Amino acid sequence: MRGYTWIFLLLLAFSSACRGANDARSPSGETLTIFAAASLSEAFTEIAAEFEASYPGSEVAINFAGSQQLAQQISHGATADIFASADSQQIENVIGIGRVNGGSEQPFTHNQLAVVLPGDNPGGIFEFNDLAKPGVKLILADASVPVGHYSQEMLERASTQTDFGDQFKEDVLANVVSYEENVRAVLTKVVLGEADAGIVYLSDFNGAQEEDVQMVAIPDEINITAGYYIAPLNDSHNLERGMEFLKLVLSPKGQDILTRHGFNLRGQHE
Amino acid sequence: MNNQEMRGSPPTPTPQTRLSGLWRVLSLPMLIFLSIPILALFLRISPPSLLENLRQPDVLQAIGLSLGTTLISTAIIILAGTPLAYSQARGQFRFSRMIDTLIDLPLVLPPAVAGVALLIAFGRRGLFGGVLSDLGINIAFTPLAVIIVQVFVAAPFYIKSATLGFSNIDQELEQSAALDGASSPQIFRFLTIPLSWSALLGGGMMSWARALGEFGATIIFAGNFPGRTQTMPLAIYIGFELDLDIALTLSVILILLSFLALFIARNVLNRDWMSG
Numbered sequence: 001m002r003g004y005t006w007i008f009l010l011l012l013a014f015s016s017a018c019r020g021a022n023d024a025r026s027p028s029g030e031t032l033t034i035f036a037a038a039s040l041s042e043a044f045t046e047i048a049a050e051f052e053a054s055y056p057g058s059e060v061a062i063n064f065a066g067s068q069q070l071a072q073q074i075s076h077g078a079t080a081d082i083f084a085s086a087d088s089q090q091i092e093n094v095i096g097i098g099r100v101n102g103g104s105e106q107p108f109t110h111n112q113l114a115v116v117l118p119g120d121n122p123g124g125i126f127e128f129n130d131l132a133k134p135g136v137k138l139i140l141a142d143a144s145v146p147v148g149h150y151s152q153e154m155l156e157r158a159s160t161q162t163d164f165g166d167q168f169k170e171d172v173l174a175n176v177v178s179y180e181e182n183v184r185a186v187l188t189k190v191v192l193g194e195a196d197a198g199i200v201y202l203s204d205f206n207g208a209q210e211e212d213v214q215m216v217a218i219p220d221e222i223n224i225t226a227g228y229y230i231a232p233l234n235d236s237h238n239l240e241r242g243m244e245f246l247k248l249v250l251s252p253k254g255q256d257i258l259t260r261h262g263f264n265l266r267g268q269h270e
Numbered sequence: 271m272n273n274q275e276m277r278g279s280p281p282t283p284t285p286q287t288r289l290s291g292l293w294r295v296l297s298l299p300m301l302i303f304l305s306i307p308i309l310a311l312f313l314r315i316s317p318p319s320l321l322e323n324l325r326q327p328d329v330l331q332a333i334g335l336s337l338g339t340t341l342i343s344t345a346i347i348i349l350a351g352t353p354l355a356y357s358q359a360r361g362q363f364r365f366s367r368m369i370d371t372l373i374d375l376p377l378v379l380p381p382a383v384a385g386v387a388l389l390i391a392f393g394r395r396g397l398f399g400g401v402l403s404d405l406g407i408n409i410a411f412t413p414l415a416v417i418i419v420q421v422f423v424a425a426p427f428y429i430k431s432a433t434l435g436f437s438n439i440d441q442e443l444e445q446s447a448a449l450d451g452a453s454s455p456q457i458f459r460f461l462t463i464p465l466s467w468s469a470l471l472g473g474g475m476m477s478w479a480r481a482l483g484e485f486g487a488t489i490i491f492a493g494n495f496p497g498r499t500q501t502m503p504l505a506i507y508i509g510f511e512l513d514l515d516i517a518l519t520l521s522v523i524l525i526l527l528s529f530l531a532l533f534i535a536r537n538v539l540n541r542d543w544m545s546g
Contacts, residue, residue, distance in 0.1 A: 068511040122394075137411070142494065144511045177411035178493025181508060189493070193395040194410045 031059040032241050033079060035070040037086035037228065038182040039111065039147065039201045043261035044084065047254050051245055058241065066145045066182035074099055074233070081242040084230040084249075086111070086146035086201075091229045098234075105231035108249050109263040111201045112223050113147070113154055115216040116190045123196025128218055129164065131197060132171035139186050139198040142179040147186075150224045151199040157222040164222075187213075201226065203262030228263075308525060315518040323519035331497040332505035332520060339413055339501065340481040343420035344428075347477050348470070350421075351429045356462070358429070359436030377426045381486025384423055388491040392418065415492035416499050420481035427476035435469020436462065475535035479528045 032051075036044045041064045048060035063070065063080070071090035074080060075097045083100065085091045094100045117125055123136045131138060141148035155169040180186045183200050190198040191212045205215055230249060232242045248254045258264055323329055354373075358366060376384060391397045392409050402409060409415050439462060447457045463470070485503035492499040494508060502520045509516040 066511075072511050139493070142508055144508060176495070178495050178499065179508070180494060181489065192389065192393060194389070194393050 030238055030241055031061055032081050032238055032245055034060060034062045034082045034084065034245065035074065035078070035080045036062055036064055036082075036084040037067045037070070037146065038064050038184045039086055039203055040064065040084055040228075041184065042206065043203070043258050043263060046257050046261070047245075047249060050253065050257070051248055054248075055241070055244070060245070066141075068144045068146070069181070080233050081236040081238045082230065082232055082245055084108070084228065086226055086228055087150075088227060088229050090146065091231055094231075094233075100231045101234045104234070105229045106246070106250065107227050108230045109228045109255070109258045111203050111226045111228065111263055112265060113150055113199055113218050113226070114202045114205065115218060116187060116198045116200050116204065117196065117214040117216060118190055118193040119212050119214060120193075121196075121214055122193065125197050125216060128216055130216075131175065132164075132168055134171075134175070136175045136197060137177045137195040138172065138175040139178050139180060139189055139195040140176055141183050141186050141199070142181055145180075145182055146226065147183040147199070147201060148179065150226050154199075154218065154222055154224045157224075161222060163219075201262075202265055206260075206262040311518060311521055311525065315515065315522060319515060320519050320522060323515055324523075326516065328496055328500075328505065328509075329516055329519060332500055332502045333523060335413065335416070335497065335500065336482060336502040339416045340420060340478055343417045343424065343481050344474055344478045346417070346421050347425045347428045347481075348474055351425050352432060352470075355429045355432035356436050356458075358433045360441075373426050373429050375426075376423050379423075381423065381484070382490060384419070385487035385490025388415075388419060388422060388487060393491075410491070411493045411495060411499060413492075413498060416488055416501060419487045419491050420484050423484050423487060424477040424480040427480055428470075428473040431469050431473025431476060432466065435466030435473070438469070439465045472535040475531045479531035479535070482524065482527055482531070 034044065034048070044062055044064075048062055051060055052058055063073075065073075067085040067087060067090040070083060071085065071093045074083060074094050083091065083094060088105075091100065091105045095102045095105070115125070115128060115131065117123065123130075123133075125131065125133075125136065130136065140151050143149050143152055152169075155172055158164040159166045159169040177195060178189070180189065183204060186198040187200050187204050189195055190200075197216075205213065230246055232239060232246060236242050249258075255264065354369075358369060358373075379387075389396060389410075392402065392415075393399050394403065394408075394410055409418065443465075444457050444461060447461055448454070452460075483503060484501070485507065488499070488501060489504055489507070494500050494504050496505075500508070502524050506517045506520045506524070509520070
């Protein structure tokens with residue numbers, strides 16, 4: 001009896017393994033692998049569903065992480081068809097190592113920075129200036145993450161403005177308790193109330209429950225417009241499909257999804 | 271851990287040892303596989319650049335923080351873990367099997383689960399967050415958070431080893447010492463600890479090595495701040511994307527330290543330490 005059970009389990013495992021292998025090979029069921037910035041999580045999941053619906057049998061697998069991490073994975077040989085980065089730097093990095101052709105990258109959306117607070121505002125932050133108040137617990141993304149270096153750049157800009165004073169950046173950075181590895185980690189820890197404030201993308205608010213967070217706007221004159229870039233990998237086995245996906249992202253439909261998730265706000269999309 | 275004693279006596283030639291040649295050959299693939307990544311790390315970075323990177327403040331900070339926090343957490347594990355190990359070894363009370371399972375749990379939990387659990391327990395909005403902040407204690411994003419994580423994930427190694435060490439002591443020895451008038455602390459100090467010395471130190475070393483390598487729960491519960499919560503594994507993870515050399519340097523140091531800890535745990539202490 002026991003022996004039969006084992007044989008049955010083995011057969012089951014074998015057959016499912018075969019099925020998996022067939023799926024990967026069958027032309028109608030090609031899997032498109034997208035590497036996308038963490039901030040794109042909701043928007044790209046929706047675009048992927050849209051893509052799968054318009055190409056029956058196709059499958060889109062998305063790896064969401066900090067853009068710098070994705071670029072690092074790509075330069076160490078990870079297989080992907082499309083790379084969507086939250087800045088141009090990481091695209092340039094993968095162009096530099098030769099896995100994306102220079103000039104094939106396209107800007108596809110943009111984003112702005114905003115300050116996120118826990119719903120009950122434990123730090124008593126009512127305007128952007130309050131981030132420099134002593135004792136505020138602030139979380140930023142690490143400078144290696146696009147949103148992290150945008151945050152530093154924005155604080156740098158603020159320090160050159162008379163409204164804030166040249167001590168501003170220093171005072172704000174003195175309040176930082178953690179440099180997280182991607183923008184979603186910043187958001188999650190603020191939602192959990194572990195910190196008084198965090199700097200994230202404007203689009204991140206669409207992912208969070210309204211009662212969980214509050215937003216404090218960053219003045220226009222110092223805010224950063226983060227340009228997002230998308231490019232196919234030049235060694236993709238799925239180039240045609242990949243370009244279809246890229247086209248969908250750039251199409252009014254794709255752009256509409258991005259706008260609904262808080263991207264494309266203000267400024268003109270080039 | 272049970273074969274510790276067996277290894278002490280020199281092997282006598284049996285049919286088993288004659289087979290060992292074949293076994294050795296068969297064991298090569300796994301051995302090579304396990305060594306290659308370690309070897310690759312060492313080959314990738316030259317000693318001069320290793321020494322040069324060592325002088326970077328971020329690297330030094332991470333090493334200092336790692337050593338400081340792991341020493342404290344290992345001390346806490348030994349102090350608080352010894353009574354638990356002893357009562358697990360001696361008392362077969364109703365819940366001891368359940369407690370045993372509980373002690374094992376952090377060993378198999380994904381570090382991310384440990385991190386989230388600690389956040390929910392000791393975070394600002396956690397179960398004890400209110401009480402702690404009323405007392406003026408702030409844990410999240412401080413070295414204290416790093417230590418708490420390390421104690422949580424590394425304690426089982428010491429507790430299990432110590433429990434085993436205590437169990438291996440003949441209870442009649444303790445009983446006869448008690449009959450001779452030795453007090454319970456005296457028995458523990460002069461009989462139990464010396465007899466289980468190697469298991470205690472070996473377990474402590476294992477815990478230390480595990481604490482040193484802790485990453486996943488730390489980045490969730492303690493966050494990442496250079497000099498405050500950025501231990502060596504975190505600096506490797508963050509540094510990997512900015513400067514591979516720093517990541518390599520720290521990796522090499524971490525491997526050397528872990529190897530040292532495991533080597534002490536496995537070999538030096540397994541020789542008959544007390545009789546020698």
